[in-house]
Amino acid sequence: MxxxxxxxxxxxxxxxxxxxxxxxxxxxxxxxxxxxxxxxxxxxxxxxxxxxxxxxxxxxxxxxxxxxxxxxxxxxxxxxxxxxxxxxxxxxxxxxxxxxxxxxxxxxxxxxxxxxxxxxxxxxxxxxxxxxxLRKSTMTYIIMAAALIVLLFFDINPIWVIIASALFGVVYYGRGEEE
Structure with a gap:
């Protein structure tokens, strides 16, 4: 209690x-x-x-x-x-x-x-x-920069950025290619 x-x-x-x-x-x-x-x-x-x-x-x-x-x-x-x-x-x-x-x-x-x-x-x-x-790697910085650019300069819902990042993570990191 x-x-x-x-x-x-x-x-x-x-x-x-x-x-x-x-x-x-x-x-x-x-x-x-x-x-x-x-x-x-x-x-x-x-x-x-x-x-x-x-x-x-x-x-x-x-x-x-x-x-x-x-x-x-x-x-x-x-x-x-x-x-x-x-x-x-x-x-x-x-x-x-x-x-x-x-x-x-x-x-x-x-x-x-x-x-x-x-x-x-x-x-x-x-x-x-x-x-x-965060585990810092070149790819982490690329994902962060891409997300920042997309969110700042394009009228895209953040949900799509999260989904795209997750899918990219599955494809890229799922192969064991972590830097």
Whole structure:
């Protein structure tokens, strides 16, 4: 029971204090589950992030569910899922109830401007952190550059980039031709 409470509290904090969703949450999730709680190691964490972004749904929801399942099975998955979405649900409920009252409040608007400025940096920290555990090879850099170019300069859905990268990985690395 204590482990379930620890899981709930860890993911409740992640859900409550992460603005920007998705990749902005990665540094907080990593700090909590890899460094602080030591529920998974760095390589497992990278695998969880890769799988989480490959499935439909929010990254934090998928990630929390996988970690919860790894630690405490189905019950752990349900607990972490509820924990990570509950703060957002509560916040959105409160915003909906009081939106008109605080809609033009200068301090609320200022707080959101500050939060919005920090979110891209949190995403950058996630990129740097995840890139440290990549096996670096010429082909890895080619795939990263191709994905970056396609996403920046062409109107292509990122899902297609993920699918193409996965298929390329199967063909290239499946033959055992890793550099």
């Amino acid at each position: 204590k482990k379930l409470l620890n899981l709930f509290w860890a993911f409740f904090k992640i859900g409550a204090f992460t603005f920007g969703g998705g990749y902005a949450m990665v540094p907080l999730i990593e700090k909590e589950i890899v460094e602080k709680q030591k529920w998974v190691d760095k390589d497992e964490f990278v695998d969880i992030i890769v799988l989480s972004q490959s499935f439909p749904g929010a990254l934090a929801v998928n990630c929390s569910t996988m970690v919860g399942y790894k630690i405490c099975g189905i019950v752990g998955a349900v607990v972490t899922l509820l924990a990570v979405v509950l703060p957002s649900f509560i916040i959105m409920l409160m915003v909906a109830m009081y939106l008109m009252k605080f809609r033009n409040n200068i301090y609320v608007n200022a707080a959101f401007k500050g939060i919005n400025a920090a979110v891209p940096i949190m995403v950058l920290v996630a990129i740097v952190s995840l890139s440290k555990s």
